[in-house]
Amino acid sequence: MTDFDLTEMLQELGLKAINNGTSTGKNSFASNETIESYSPVDGLLIGKVSITTKEGYEKVMMTASEAFAFWRNKPAPFRGEIVRQFGQKLRVKKEALGKLVSYEMGKSYQEGLGEVQEMIDICDFAVGLSRQLHGLTMHSERPGHRMYEQYHPLGVVGIISAFNFPVAVWAWNTALAWICGDVCVWKPSEKTPLCGIACQQIIAEVLAENNLPEGISCLINGDYKVGEFLTKDARIPLISATGSTRMGKIVAKEVAGRLGKSLLELGGNNAIIVTPDADIKMTVIGAVFGAVGTAGQRCTSTRRLIIHESIFDKVTEALTKAYQQLRIGNPLDEKNHVGPLIDIHAVKMYENALQKVVEEGGKLVVEGGVLSGNGYKSGCYVKPAIAIANNSFAIVQHETFAPILYLIKYSGDVMNAIHIQNGVAQGLSSAIMTNNLREAEAFLSVNGSDCGIANVNIGTSGAEIGGAFGGEKETGGGRESGSDAWKVYMRRQTNTINYTTELPLAQGIKFDL
Numbered sequence: 403m404t405d406f407d408l409t410e411m412l413q414e415l416g417l418k419a420i421n422n423g424t425s426t427g428k429n430s431f432a433s434n435e436t437i438e439s440y441s442p443v444d445g446l447l448i449g450k451v452s453i454t455t456k457e458g459y460e461k462v463m464m465t466a467s468e469a470f471a472f473w474r475n476k477p478a479p480f481r482g483e484i485v486r487q488f489g490q491k492l493r494v495k496k497e498a499l500g501k502l503v504s505y506e507m508g509k510s511y512q513e514g515l516g517e518v519q520e521m522i523d524i525c526d527f528a529v530g531l532s533r534q535l536h537g538l539t540m541h542s543e544r545p546g547h548r549m550y551e552q553y554h555p556l557g558v559v560g561i562i563s564a565f566n567f568p569v570a571v572w573a574w575n576t577a578l579a580w581i582c583g584d585v586c587v588w589k590p591s592e593k594t595p596l597c598g599i600a601c602q603q604i605i606a607e608v609l610a611e612n613n614l615p616e617g618i619s620c621l622i623n624g625d626y627k628v629g630e631f632l633t634k635d636a637r638i639p640l641i642s643a644t645g646s647t648r649m650g651k652i653v654a655k656e657v658a659g660r661l662g663k664s665l666l667e668l669g670g671n672n673a674i675i676v677t678p679d680a681d682i683k684m685t686v687i688g689a690v691f692g693a694v695g696t697a698g699q700r701c702t703s704t705r706r707l708i709i710h711e712s713i714f715d716k717v718t719e720a721l722t723k724a725y726q727q728l729r730i731g732n733p734l735d736e737k738n739h740v741g742p743l744i745d746i747h748a749v750k751m752y753e754n755a756l757q758k759v760v761e762e763g764g765k766l767v768v769e770g771g772v773l774s775g776n777g778y779k780s781g782c783y784v785k786p787a788i789a790i791a792n793n794s795f796a797i798v799q800h801e802t803f804a805p806i807l808y809l810i811k812y813s814g815d816v817m818n819a820i821h822i823q824n825g826v827a828q829g830l831s832s833a834i835m836t837n838n839l840r841e842a843e844a845f846l847s848v849n850g851s852d853c854g855i856a857n858v859n860i861g862t863s864g865a866e867i868g869g870a871f872g873g874e875k876e877t878g879g880g881r882e883s884g885s886d887a888w889k890v891y892m893r894r895q896t897n898t899i900n901y902t903t904e905l906p907l908a909q910g911i912k913f914d915l
């Protein structure tokens with residue numbers, strides 16, 4: 403699939419115009435200033451989106467606060483039913499939204515569809531969860547007393563998201579926040595604003611069909627300055643922010659300064675350990691997909707391969723061969739494996755990293771380079787590269803959001819490899835390729851990987867929604883999506899009820915009047 407009807411796709415998603423300005427969502431209060439969205443696929447202007455003003459933001463917050471007063475009183479299973487309908491609508495719009503994700507962000511059409519599928523999956527998960535927002539009951543130490551805990555909605559949740567998962571990250575947050583009884587205000591990445599508007603239109607339809615307040619889902623647009631409206635706003639008890647570690651450090655400080663909660667999903671520097679007992683064929687597939695999928699622009703992209711010295715040359719050779727098969731080009735053409743980077747700035751970062759690794763003493767075994775000419779007019783297409791490097795290089799310690807894979811040699815036993823794997827500031831995703839049970843268990847043990855995600859015999863990228871997603875250290879410590887991640891969207895209350903005519907005090911304290 404190469405050609406597609408852009409007008410038809412945008413219309414299906416409720417976006418009005420192409421190349422001369424795109425409508426804003428209902429809850430977005432426009433200014434004269436706009437963000438222009440250019441596709442990294444062909445460099446063309448797709449649409450313009452108005453930037454939210456401070457005044458507009460205040461109106462959004464009023465709409466959201468009113469909606470919260472209503473929404474929190476709806477039973478959780480009812481809220482689940484609305485999320486179920488949202489999931490159904492996403493199924494209908496899956497192809498159109500998947501194409502928009504691919505065209506505006508640059509990931510392959512299959513990955514665009516996969517992202518919408520993740521939205522559908524989290525809706526299904528949230529529907530079930532809407533009947534399972536359980537608290538515990540405890541035995542009171544006092545006679546005739548009952549003690550239990552319950553979870554109440556938090557309020558208005560602020561969501562700040564990154565460009566590389568322009569729709570799924572919002573859904574991971576909103577689907578759970580909504581069933582928990584919260585309402586959401588979303589600021590998508592300024593690099594993918596049309597994806598934000600498309601999502602807002604879809605949920606707006608569901609809310610209108612059910613006569614529900616539109617403020618349950620709100621959208622604001624702009625760069626970090628608009629993001630700051632949220633982080634500085636004491637009316638917002640929780641900020642969920644996905645993006646770079648640089649951004650997370652600023653947001654964390656701002657939100658902590660007003661004693662708000664933040665859920666941070668930040669950068670990764672993910673590694674696969676390849677031991678002498680690894681299945682090399684599986685390793686190559688996992689490593690190549692992990693390193694070049696989404697052109698290396700996943701937070702879980704594989705950045706480092708830590709390979710035992712006894713198989714280092716063999717793995718390097720197999721990877722080099724595999725890289726020669728890669729087809730780079732229009733991500734909407736399903737024959738291509740690698741699409742463009744998001745913009746020219748990202749291309750500069752990629753070139754800078756390749757230069758740095760060589761300066762620090764690394765050796766390129768698969769050369770990179772920026773592609774030009776027919777099919778590459780946007781200037782955002784680059785060749786995936788592989789370099790032999792040391793873990794201590796400054797550039798290896800840094801997350802470069804591009805398809806560059808560093809090969810690092812280890813000797814001795816698996817604990818040496820784990821030491822290298824943990825020897826970075828980030829702690830998102832990690833993997834080991836081995837058929838040796840002892841190595842696998844050591845990797846998963848208390849002395850093993852220090853990451854939020856640790857996989858055996860699969861790569862670092864491509865998480866399922868059923869597990870809690872997130873990472874440690876400079877990745878920010880937040881958890882989203884599955885397991886009990888919902889708890890962060892609610893406030894826990896401990897309740898003790900006395901059904902006697904006495905008033906015994908805890909810890910047996912006597913207080914006679």
Ligand code: NAD
Pocket residue numbers: 562563564565566567589590591592624625626627628629630633644645646647648649650652653666667668669670700701702801803830872873877
């Ligand atoms: P970015 O940090 O440049 O921007 C992310 C979002 O934060 C944008 O919406 C931006 O406008 C906003 N923002 C930036 N500074 C802000 C501030 N001071 N106050 C409020 N908002 C602010 O990141 P990006 O380039 O869009 O995305 C790439 C990064 O995101 C990578 O580091 C990647 O690893 C990370 N990421 C992490 C996860 C995860 O789950 N851990 C998922 C996706 C992306």
